[in-house]
Structures are given as C-alpha cells and as structure tokens.
Amino acid sequence: MDLITEFTILALAAFIGFEVISKVPNTLHTPLMSATNAIHGIVLLGGILVIGEASGFLNELILVIAIAFGTINVIGGFLVTDRMLEMFKKRPKPAEKDPE
Amino acid sequence: MSLPLASLVQDPNFIRSLYIVAFVLFIVGMRGVTHPTTARRGNWTAAAGMTIAVVATLLDERVGDFDLIALGIAVGTVIGVPAARQVKMTAMPQMVALFNGVGGGAVALISWAEYRGALEFGTNPELDTLIPILFAAIIGSISFWGSNIAFAKLQGILPGKPIGVPGQQFINLALLLVAVGAAVAIAAGSESEGLFVLILVAAAVLGNMVVLPIGGADMPVVISLLNALTGLSAAAAGMALDNVALIVGGIIVGASGTILTNLMATAMNRSIPNIVAGGFGGGGTAPEGEDGEERPHRSTDATSVATQLTLADKVVVAPGYGLAVAQAQHTVRELADELEKRGVEVSYAIHPVAGRMPGHMNVLLAEADVPYESLKEMDEINPEFSTTDVTLVIGANDVTNPAARENEGSPIYGMPILDVDKSEQVVVLKRSMNTGFAGIDNPLFYNENTSLLFGDAKSSVQEVLAAVKEL
Numbered sequence: 001m002d003l004i005t006e007f008t009i010l011a012l013a014a015f016i017g018f019e020v021i022s023k024v025p026n027t028l029h030t031p032l033m034s035a036t037n038a039i040h041g042i043v044l045l046g047g048i049l050v051i052g053e054a055s056g057f058l059n060e061l062i063l064v065i066a067i068a069f070g071t072i073n074v075i076g077g078f079l080v081t082d083r084m085l086e087m088f089k090k091r092p093k094p095a096e097k098d099p100e
Numbered sequence: 101m102s103l104p105l106a107s108l109v110q111d112p113n114f115i116r117s118l119y120i121v122a123f124v125l126f127i128v129g130m131r132g133v134t135h136p137t138t139a140r141r142g143n144w145t146a147a148a149g150m151t152i153a154v155v156a157t158l159l160d161e162r163v164g165d166f167d168l169i170a171l172g173i174a175v176g177t178v179i180g181v182p183a184a185r186q187v188k189m190t191a192m193p194q195m196v197a198l199f200n201g202v203g204g205g206a207v208a209l210i211s212w213a214e215y216r217g218a219l220e221f222g223t224n225p226e227l228d229t230l231i232p233i234l235f236a237a238i239i240g241s242i243s244f245w246g247s248n249i250a251f252a253k254l255q256g257i258l259p260g261k262p263i264g265v266p267g268q269q270f271i272n273l274a275l276l277l278v279a280v281g282a283a284v285a286i287a288a289g290s291e292s293e294g295l296f297v298l299i300l301v302a303a304a305v306l307g308n309m310v311v312l313p314i315g316g317a318d319m320p321v322v323i324s325l326l327n328a329l330t331g332l333s334a335a336a337a338g339m340a341l342d343n344v345a346l347i348v349g350g351i352i353v354g355a356s357g358t359i360l361t362n363l364m365a366t367a368m369n370r371s372i373p374n375i376v377a378g379g380f381g382g383g384g385t386a387p388e389g390e391d392g393e394e395r396p397h398r399s400t401d402a403t404s405v406a407t408q409l410t411l412a413d414k415v416v417v418a419p420g421y422g423l424a425v426a427q428a429q430h431t432v433r434e435l436a437d438e439l440e441k442r443g444v445e446v447s448y449a450i451h452p453v454a455g456r457m458p459g460h461m462n463v464l465l466a467e468a469d470v471p472y473e474s475l476k477e478m479d480e481i482n483p484e485f486s487t488t489d490v491t492l493v494i495g496a497n498d499v500t501n502p503a504a505r506e507n508e509g510s511p512i513y514g515m516p517i518l519d520v521d522k523s524e525q526v527v528v529l530k531r532s533m534n535t536g537f538a539g540i541d542n543p544l545f546y547n548e549n550t551s552l553l554f555g556d557a558k559s560s561v562q563e564v565l566a567a568v569k570e571l
Contacts, residue, residue, distance in 0.1 A: 001342050003228050010335065013348045016127055017355025024134040027475070029360060030459035034196050035133045035143050036356050037327050039126055040203050042150065042349035043334040045157045046210045046341055047172065052164025054213055055220070060165070062213045064172040069206035071176020072183070076199045078147040079184035081133075084192060085140040087466040 031084045038077025044070025110161045118156035119345045125149025126352065136472070153345045189467050190424045193460060194254035197247045197323045200330055204243025207333040208300060211236040214340060215296050224291050225340075232339035234283040237296065238303045239333035243326050245307030250323050253311070264313040275306040310376060318375045320453060320460075321364045325372065328357025364453065370515070397533070400551035402560065405492075405527050406567030409435075410442055412489035416481065418449045418518050419461055422495015422531065426557035429468035432494065435565045436470070442568075447474045449481040449491075449518050451499035478518060488523035493544075495529060495557045501542045512540060526550040529560045 024032055047067035054060050108114060126149045132142020157163065180199075187195045211233045218225040225233065252258040265271070279302040282295045314322055331353025338346025365372050409415055417436065423429060436446040448470065454461040462475055476484075485491065493500055496518075503510040504517045520526055521544050528545060530552055544550055553560050 001344065006339050006342075006344075006347060009344060009347055010339075010351050013123075013351045014355040017352040017357075018359055020127065020130045020134065020352070021356040021359045024360075025136070027459045027462040028134060028136065028139060029363070030192070030196075030463060031139060031143070032130070032133050033324055033327060033357070033360055034192075034199075035130065035146055036331070036353045036360075037196055037200050037203070039130075039146060039150070039349050040327070040331040040334045040353040041199075041206075042153060042346055043203055043206045043210065043330075043337055045153060045343060045345055046334075046337045047206060048154070048157050048163055048169055049160065049341055049343060050210055050213055050217070051168055051172075052162060054165070054217055059213050059216055060168055062209050062216075064168050064175070066206040066209035066213070067169060067172025068176040068179070069202040069209070071173045072180035073199050073203035073206065074150055074180075075177055076180035076184040076195070078143060078150070079181065080187065080192065080195055080199065081143045082140065083184070083187075084189075084463050085133075085143055087189070087463050088136055088139060088472075 031081050034077060034081040034084060038074055038081060041070050041073030041077055044074055109159050115156045115159055116344065118152055122149040122153040122156070122345060123348050125152065126349065130352070130356070153349070157345070189464055190427065191255070192463070193320065193323060194251045197250040197254065197326070200323065200327050201244050201247025201251065204240045204247060204326070204330040204333060207236050207240030207330065207337050208244055210337055211240060211340065212296065212300060216293060219291060219293060224286065224289065227287065229340050230287055232336040234286060234299065236333045236336040236340060237299050238279050238283065239329050239336065241300045241303035242307040242310070243330045243333060245304045246311045247323070247326050249308055249311040250319055250326065254319060260315065262313045262315045268309065268313055272306060272309050275302050275309065278302040279306065314375060318370065321361055321370065321372070321375055324357060324361040324364055328354050328361055331357050395546045397545050398551045400527065400553050402553065402563035403567045405553055405564050406571055408490050408525060408527065409439055409444065409492070409564070410568055410571050412444055414445045414488050415439060416447055416449050416485065416488045416491045416523065418491055418493045418496050418500060418520050419454060419465070420494065420496025420499060421455050422557050424455055424461070424464050424495070426495065428494065428558035428561050429464050431558055431561040431565060433468045433470050435561055435568065438565060438568050447476050447481065449478065449520070450475050451478055451496070451518050454496060454499055478516060482519045485519045485522040490525045490527060491520045491523040493520055493526060493528040494561065497542055498540060500544055501540065502544055503540070503542070510540065520544065521547055521550070524549065528552050529557050530554055531556060
C-alpha cells in the first residue's frame with residue numbers, strides 16, 4: 001500500500017470514528033469507551049503478523065508478550081463491556097416478576 | 101484438492117475482503133453500543149468483527165510460528181477472562197484502564213520487535229515505515245505506563261490525590277524532548293537499538309509523570325485520553341506493518357476516543373491541556389483555604405432523616421462514588437421502594453461524571469434494578485431541585501459543590517454541578533468531614549438547610565431504611 005492510500009484510509013476512518021460517537025447518551029459513555037477500548041486490541045494482529053519473521057529468543061519473547069497483551073485487551077475488553085451492558089437489560093414489570 | 105482452496109484463502113485480496121467485513125461489523129457494533137436497546141448486541145457484533153479480523157490475519161501466508169501465537173493467545177485468555185469476569189462493577193474504571201494499558205504495551209513491544217528485526221537486516225527501515233514505528237513506540241509506551249498509574253490510583257495502590265514534584269512541567273517537557281530527539285536521531289539515520297530503548301524509557305517515565313499529578317476526579321478524562329492515544333498508536337503500528345485492519349481499527353478508536361474525552365472534559369468544565377498540565381490544585385488556588393478554622397455544621401441521625409423523607413412529597417437522591425465504594429446501591433433502591441410505597445416520589449440525579457466515568461453511576465444503579473426512568477441527567481433534574489423537599493446526597497461531594505457556581509477562586513469554578521442546595525432540605529451522607537477526592541472544601545455542608553449524617557454510606561442508608569420501616 002502506498003502512503004497516500006494509507007492516509008486516505010486513515011482520514012476516512014477517523015471521520016467514521018467521530019460520527020459514530022457524536023450521538024451517544026451519557027449513560028452509555030462508559031460501556032462505549034470500554035467497547036472501543038476492546039477494538040484497539042486489534043493491535044494483536046500486529047503481533048501475529050510480525051512473530052513469524054522474528055528470530056532469536058528476545059524478539060520472540062517480546063512478541064509473545066505483545067500477543068498476550070493484545071489478547072487481554074480484546075477478550076477482557078469485550079467481556080467487561082458485556083457485563084456492564086447486561087445491567088441495562090429491560091427489567092420485567094414488577095407485576096410479572098412477582099406473581100404471588 | 102486442498103491446494104486451490106489454500107491459495108484462495110491465502111490470497112491477499114481475500115484476506116482484505118475479510119477485513120472489510122470486520123470493519124463493517126466494528127462500525128455497526130459501535131453504533132449499536134450508542135443505543136440502550138441495541139448496546140449489548142452491538143458489543144458482540146464488534147467482537148465478531150474482531151474474531152474475523154484475527155482469523156483473516158492467521159490466513160496470511162507471511163504468518164508463522166503458530167505455536168508461539170497460540171501460546172500468546174492462551175496466556176492472554178487465561179489472564180483476561182477471569183479478570184473481566186470477576187471484577188466488581190465499582191472497579192470497572194480501573195479495569196478499563198488496565199485493559200487499555202496492555203493494548204498500549206502491545207503496541208510499544210511490537211514496534212520494538214519490528215525495529216530490532218530491521219536492524220538484524222543491518223539497516224534502518226524506510227522512512228514511511230520507520231516514522232510510524234517511532235510514533236507507535238512513544239505513544240504506546242506513554243499509554244502503557246500512564247494507564248498503569250491510573251489503575252494504581254483508582255485501585256488505591258497509589259493515593260488519589262495529586263502527586264507532584266517541583267518543576268514537574270519542565271521535567272515532562274525535557275522527557276518529551278528526549279523521546280522525540282532520539283526518534284529524530286534514528287529517523288535521520290542513526291541505527292541504534294540503544295536510542296530506541298531510550299525512546300521507550302523516556303516515554304515510560306513521561307507516562308508516569310503525566311498521570312501521577314492528576315487528581316482522582318480527573319481520572320475518567322485521563323483514561324479516555326489514554327484510550328484514544330492507544331488507538332492512535334495502533335493505527336501507527338498499522339502503517340508501519342502495512343496492515344489496513346490495524347489502521348482502521350486503531351484510528352476509529354483514536355477518533356471516537358478523542359470526542360469522548362472532549363465530552364467528559366466539557367462536562368467538568370476542564371480543558372484537556374489543563375488536566376494534563378497537572379490536576380486540581382496545579383494552579384495553587386486550591387484547598388489551603390480561606391480561613392483555617394472549623395466552620396459550624398449540623399449533624400443528624402437516621403431517625404430524623406427517616407422522618408424528613410417520609411414527610412416529603414418529592415425526594416431526589418444524588419449519588420456519588422461514595423455510594424459505589426460502599427456498595428450501597430441496592431440498599432438505596434430498597435429505601436426508594438419503601439418511600440414510594442408511602443407515596444413519596446423518588447428520582448435520582450445523575451451528574452455526568454458521577455462515579456468514576458460518565459455513565460458509571462447509571463451502570464451501578466441499573467445493577468441494583470433502579471428503573472431507568474427514575475435516573476435523571478443533570479440538565480433535566482437541576483430545574484426540579486427548587487420543588488424538591490429533600491435531597492439525599494450519598495457519597496457525592498465535588499459534583500454538588502456550590503463553589504463551582506459561586507466562588508471564582510475555587511479550582512472547580514465553572515464546573516457544572518447538581519444544584520442540590522436549592523432544594524428545601526439537604527441531607528448529606530458522608531464518612532467524615534474530610535474533603536472530597538479533589539481535596540476541595542464544600543460550602544454546601546455548612547448551609548442552614550443542610551444536615552450531615554456521618555458514617556459508611558451503606559450502613560447509614562440501612563439505618564435510615566430501618567427507621568422508615570418503623571415509622
């Protein structure tokens with residue numbers, strides 16, 4: 001990919017990022033921050049791409065740690081977001097919940 | 101027979117097509133998270149996008165050392181899953197900080213490995229690869245260490261109050277110059293791993309130094325800022341590795357994180373440069389107050405509060421982080437239920453930065469089954485305080501401080517607050533007369549219509565609840 005293509009992608013994707021977030025109720029800011037946090041765990045792909053070309057113990061160790069870090073970021077991020085959002089589920093009307 | 105299939109799936113265009121699917125899922129997912137009804141599905145949509153992106157990358161023919169990849173992913177899973185499963189709702193912000201930090205750490209490590217790899221070929225990479233690597237190294241390292249400090253402060257490992265050294269800003273500037281200077285030297289042609297490590301170390305110390313002096317109240321903004329920075333650094337790593345998934349995923353987070361940071365800072369009437377330049381009290385106008393002497397305040401007891409509440413028509417609860425720490429949200433909801441049975445109208449006033457992050461308080465109250473409709477945002481509830489009989493401030497301090505409205509000398513002057521002092525009566529549940537997280541005295545406590553109920557938020561609410569039941 002040439003540099004100008006990369007910058008084009010960069011600019012357009014940045015606008016998507018701006019647009020997506022401009023219409024968020026306050027309530028969802030924390031879950032949204034947490035979900036976007038999980039998405040930047042995509043850096044995991046970087047570790048996967050580089051490790052095959054790496055040689056030597058130190059290089060491989062650095063990259064295994066990087067992959068582990070990226071995985072924690074992705075998996076932890078999405079799970080924690082889900083736990084937050086679980087709290088927002090519609091709760092059944094008290095009448096239905098307690099048929100006494 | 102497997103050969104044509106193998107060459108198809110390893111085709112770079114096939115992999116890029118999968119990336120496009122992943123981007124669509126990211127964007128649709130993030131949009132989903134912006135609406136309460138679709139939020140949960142949105143999160144899983146984004147996660148599906150991530151899975152596709154990972155699988156697509158594994159198909160790439162340049163990828164090797166699958167055993168090491170499996171090892172890294174296994175270690176990450178073993179650490180990440182239990183951490184995410186077991187963390188308490190109140191500790192969520194520091195968990196997000198930690199997850200953000202490891203992301204930044206991954207970026208810094210990858211850029212280091214990439215540079216080492218290039219040096220083993222005996223030369224610096226081309227500039228269009230080298231510059232993003234250097235950028236990713238600086239930002240990734242700042243983000244990793246900054247997030248760790250944010251975690252340590254919120255977790256109580258380090259004190260929440262600002263920690264500063266004299267000449268802080270000068271030192272920070274010097275560190276930044278060292279990091280950028282070393283990066284420029286490498287870009288100008290020095291082939292030196294030593295310089296690269298110097299970049300990582302200078303940025304690491306800078307990350308520590310920048311976050312240490314920031315007070316707890318500003319921490320949500322800082323975490324959000326670091327989140328955006330990690331996104332940016334991931335995008336830079338993507339440019340270095342010529343990987344479009346990293347570029348898009350990273351920059352979307354960088355952009356959305358910047359907006360979110362700005363929203364939070366605006367809610368606190370703080371500018372981002374101000375926060376980064378050194379926390380509440382950085383200007384010297386801070387707490388060491390007007391007059392040292394103790395001012396009179398009224399304390400009260402559970403029975404009186406219970407009487408006040410049951411006689412009221414309209415009660416507003418203003419919850420803060422103290423409520424969260426004490427895990428009092430369930431008890432508060434029980435108290436509200438009990439009051440509603442007696443015909444009292446109860447609603448909750450949610451300051452945009454109540455808790456430790458925007459929306460954090462909503463999550464905590466939703467966890468306690470407080471109906472969504474009772475939660476009112478600041479702009480909605482503020483006009484209602486003048487018709488409110490009793491406002492119950494539970495573990496909130498700075499967000500109710502009228503000094504933000506009245507005292508121009510106050511460090512929080514101009515920050516939008518809940519106008520709880522305008523209600524007929526105010527009851528503040530507090531542990532002690534200590535100042536809030538930001539270390540600023542609160543004149544609300546000395547008002548004539550304010551009474552203070554001292555004690556742990558949860559046991560205080562329990563006592564009030566018991567007293568209400570007896571009435």
